[in-house]
Amino acid sequence: MDKEKDHEVEWLEAQKIEISVDLFAAAKQQLQFLATVDRNRWLYEGPALEKAIDRYNACWLPLLAKYSEASVSEGPLIPPLDCEWIWHCHRLNPVRYKSDCVQFYGRVLDNSGVVSSVNGNCRSKTEDLWKKLYPEEPYDLELRKVDSEHISEKTSALEKCTKYDLVLAVKRQSPFYHQVSRSHVNNDIFLQEAVARYKGFLYLIKTNRERSLKRFCVPTYDVDLIWHTHQLHPVSYCNDLEKLIGKVLEHDDTDSDRGKGKKLDTGFSNTTAQWEETFSTRYWKAGAMYRGSTPAPVTTSPFASDVLSKEPTVKDDSQNLIQFPEVEVVEVLLEIIGVRNLPDGHKGKLSVLFSKSQPDSLFDSERRLTILSEVGEKQVAFFQCEPTGELRFQLVSSSPSKIPVSRELKSLGFASLSLKEFLFPVITQLSVEKWLELTTPSKGGGKADPNPIGLRVAVSLTPPTRSPSVLHMVESRPSCNDSCFFSIMRKSRQAKSSTQVVDETQAEVITLQMSDGATVKGDHTAQRQVIGVLDSGETRVLAECNGSFWSLLDSKWSLNQTNANPLFELLGTRVVKIFSGRKLDYEPKHCANRGNDQDFMTLVEFSKKHPYGEAVGLLDLRLGSIEAKENWLVLPGIVSAFIINTLLKKGGGNGFNVTTKVAQQESLKSNGLKEETKETKLVSTVKANGETGAAIIAPKKGGGCGGGCSGECGNMVKAAIASGCGSGCSGECGEMVKIANASGCGGGCSGECGDMMKAANASGCGGGCSGECGGMMKAANASGCGGGCSGECGNMVKAANASGCGGGCSGECGNMVKAANASGCGGGCSGECGNMVKAA
Template sequence: MDEKQAARWAAAQREVEVGVDLVTAARRQLQFLAAVDCRRWFYEGPLLDRAIRRYKACWLPLLAKHTEAAVVVGPLVVPLDCEWIWHCHRLNPVQYIRDCKKVYGRILDNNKIESSTQTELKAQSVKVWTELYPEEPFELEYTSSSHTATDVNSEVAEGISYDLVSAVKRQTSFYYQVGTPTMYDQRFLEQASARYKGFLYLIKMNQEKGMQLFRVPTYDVDLMWHTHQLHPVTYRNDMLKLLGRVLEHDDTDADRSEGKKLDVGFTGTTEQFESTFGVRYWKAGAMYRGNLPSPVTSTPHVFRREAGNGHGSGKAENHLSVLGSTTVELYLQIVDIKNLPSSIPKETVYVLFAKSQPDNFISNSGRLDISAITGKSIGAGFQCEPTGDIVLTLMVDHGSKKSEQIGKVSMPFEELMGRDYKLSFEKWFELKVHGRYVTSPISLRVAASCTVPTMAQHVLRMIRMEPFSLKTCLLPHSFKDPKMSSWISFVDDYGTELIRLQIREHKAKNGMDFIQELVGIVKSSKKQFRLAEFKENKWALTDSSISIVDDSKASNGADGCILQLQGDNTMIKLYRGRRLEYQRKCCNHHSEDESAITAVRFSADFPYGKAISLLDTESELIMVDENWFILPWIVISFLFMYAKGKDGARLLAGTMVRRM
């Protein structure tokens, strides 16, 4: 950022006035969107139609009355379904103002209105609602009828010409893009607010030059833009002061293909933002996450929210000690270089990046070109652990000869994650130069940004260990029985064994039948413990926090579920293929990956399911996102892969599950 760019950035922060605390309001918007996403019956179908009718017939008239003379002491609470339609209506500010003025003669603002997600003190609002609309419930639930008891006033219906069904449809995927831990972070939101002002300043500059350019926001900027628009009177006043008009929010373009309007607009916005302010537009945690994953069900599963999180630990889980790690998404760009010796052609230099210590996510170094040389604002985005240093090595390509190292510099992760840093930086780093270039104070301008740390996924591989191999010598001799199956070891990426499992048989008390048991052993105790037992033609988990549902219908569900597990106020269903968070985003050809089994947890917070683990039956690899489910998933995966019935078919909960 040179002096002119710094002056423009300061002008943007000073001249773009926003009469809303965007950071606080944005966090509330995220909480609201999360609540709506748990009620997807507001997204489409008969209940969406009813919500729109209630919005027109009930909420807007009540809001108009309240803005003239308060109908309750304190804020008026809006029903969630009406708030959702109101939310989508306000995101077209020009149309919302037009509709309000046509029907009510003024803009209906959100002043002294409270979301039902922010307060439980809604008794007065419910009382007023019931008095005005005695046959209309305050909240619209999934089991509610699609019939609206209150007729929509024809004048209101005709006055609001905006296609609210289409408006809702365009917003249904927004929460997937912004509902991440990073978006809730105070530092990230404060920077997003500043970037939003920079975005508006570009529009102001273009307008003053008579240029009509389609500018495309990143998702952190778009979250702030949405937040601003949800305060319609303030947004109108701020835009009139800045631009002399109400800025439209065009969300109708969704085609991100190369060369299309959205792609061209984003490229142009990136170039203008970076050249104007000297600040990178690309930012970790703010970019497009890919298409919304296909749902596993359209029917929500209802749970008691007050009953806890639904995944306590059973006795069996206490045998396993798991050390968790964290991960971040890092975006890295080499912006410029200075003091490069004149003997080195600029176009021959590049930068290698790596971690200074072993990292679960980065095994090799990567290459970055220098943006100022290539003329392209291109960096690298990747996952890594937020520890150690990022090592940058400047290289020169000698063509047919081996590339030569010029120098290197280490950047501590503390520069991004420390208390005084804001998850991003852009600054010069002087290299420690080697050999003949030691007298040259070469520096690299580096831009880096990262997301907040989240728990890393556990990845374990299954390894077959023959009963009499040297690797099993740690086991007591009495356990090495030829009737036993091979031991299966579960190891992490470093080759460290977490646990090993084996199926063994012993005679029942009647002396006639054989009982199969699944036993486990960990190196810390060297003592076997039972994890599951096969009896009555089905496997049952032992001392676990979850159980296999004894219901043949559960394995042939209408939603494609092949097995169901039950916990305390939670349910886990297994589906073939990569589902939800595990769905591949590179293309659509992997969506029905039959070598995979995904476990999806349903709870009060995730009524439509959250993918928590995956089994790849081809590579014999498992992935687990939640620590409490590591041992149960190890057991389920083992049984799915290796437990056999008398006919050789694989048995699980009485269901014939054949290896794919």
């Protein structure tokens, strides 16, 4: 207890650090500014950036110096957006900014009296002053007049011009917005906790300096956001840091190598260890970790359209035609810290099984974590769930059983933690670390244990956000005894078959049918229709083919084919372009093998807010599922997906000629024209597609999580203290209790890796496991499920040097207790392998 009080004292001392800036309000303003710059990406590179740097040196800094010397203008000073962006990046090297200002102007040029260009409503006075001082230079940068040939010559001729490479400074700062652009970052509680954590970060630096320790401290992204905010107030930052540590604190953003053992990785590991030793709280935090590299853009120039000037309708009556569940989601980071009051003489290996008391559509499994105090290694679980019910923990002890390759589990008790404690009726905190007392079933009415076993649990989560709607198309035909998962690539179809659209609980949302239209003299007319059958039994025409395009939802939308990528356009009061592959937020991260990327199409909305596009949906061509991030997209997205699926299946026909386009051939021919096996089934959706918890059925063959996938890291219970999710993995890696020398889920795991107790030198689920790998107790030097396992591998207790399910297992492998040097189910097992106790 005394030690815990010492940690509390350290934290309270950290919170006493004086900062002469309202960091909370300033951080919100910085987020707004960064969003505006991101809508004007010409500021990131090229001649426009060089011109902005020239204007910054020649115009803005001299104007700021004159303004700070005397009142040359009434009211606040408002910089042009381009100048403010360069100023922003210059200030984020506070030591260099200070020296440049002192060299050229004799003092640090501050931002007091300056209002951001995104907040200034009365910029006319600044414009008038600018015109007097620089009559030949317009206040706003005119891109069409940028002449790159003379910019460098003019800049080098300036008497007061920093030699700091501002082009590289901008290049380093441009990706930062991607890391902090998620909606939860702007939440008041999240930012308040970030300010407190920033003070804790400064306290560590102060402590190191007092002890003459040279340590490279690396912030999480919530802390880094506040650190940036502080630096943007240069006079306050210099004064605050000189008072705290006797010098202006450097902000080293030059190192971006996150490789194992590199400076950034080692610094982050050491910072994590020092933080947790000093404050006895967790440094890693949900929503504050590295998201992976910035996605490649779908366009290098902003999209312009008359539609963008219109305000989208708030409510579309067609949305009322169908009912689908609206689900909220939180991201959770869980770590088991310690255990106390174990029974005398206890023997066995401890671990914790965790689940939800009320399984939901996002999290419905039981997973395992080891305990930090028992194994001495940081092991965490990242996952997403609905913000309801309780997290349930069971402490178990495992010991060798009579079967040599397995272990018996003994329950030592249960505990739970209510999510309401965080979120309802209002969000009060987003992190908690506490001791939970375990309860055990009473025996014979005995008295409660006066010294119950305790489990120390650390949980952090993000504020709730709307989860994307994920819907699946299931073909309904008399020949199917059960729901067959719809695949557009199946060649043999009955013309009048209908397609049920179901949600993740398999509840039917709507039924769709494609009518072939009337026949005139043996030729089909262009009048094809999509008919929707509602829950009430009512039928509605949802789309009609009008020659070269489809009219959707009483002409509120139109679906058009284009001549390149994007392949289609969905136009209405919004502009949505449909690109081949996974783009923007859905882009696979750090995956060398991206062959399966062409099984997807990304729906990208272009708007004033997102002129370079925002990913709003994802279509899985092979498995027939569609995700929609926004409610307005659900119905037009379903209808569009159904049309595209149907026409691609038939090779075109009326409406679109999908076989003549080179881009479509590239996206479909290599992978899309293969017939699905009859065993393809609706499996439980996995969360492996990005920040919002996109739930998409993953394909059989692909890069999957690999070195880093684009969703959540799931239960990467050994991710040896790395920056963010490790080498970039942000998908759900299941219960990989130990993944020595492995890169996340492995070469191609795109689902949940199940309960891989040990997968040393293995690629996780293997080359193409897209389902659950079950309880793979040991798969040394193995590829997990094998070359193409798409179902559940059951309990592969030991599969040394084996390929798991085998070359093409698409069902469940049952309990393969030992399959040494064997291919599991064999070369083409497509059902359940039962209990293969030994298949050496």
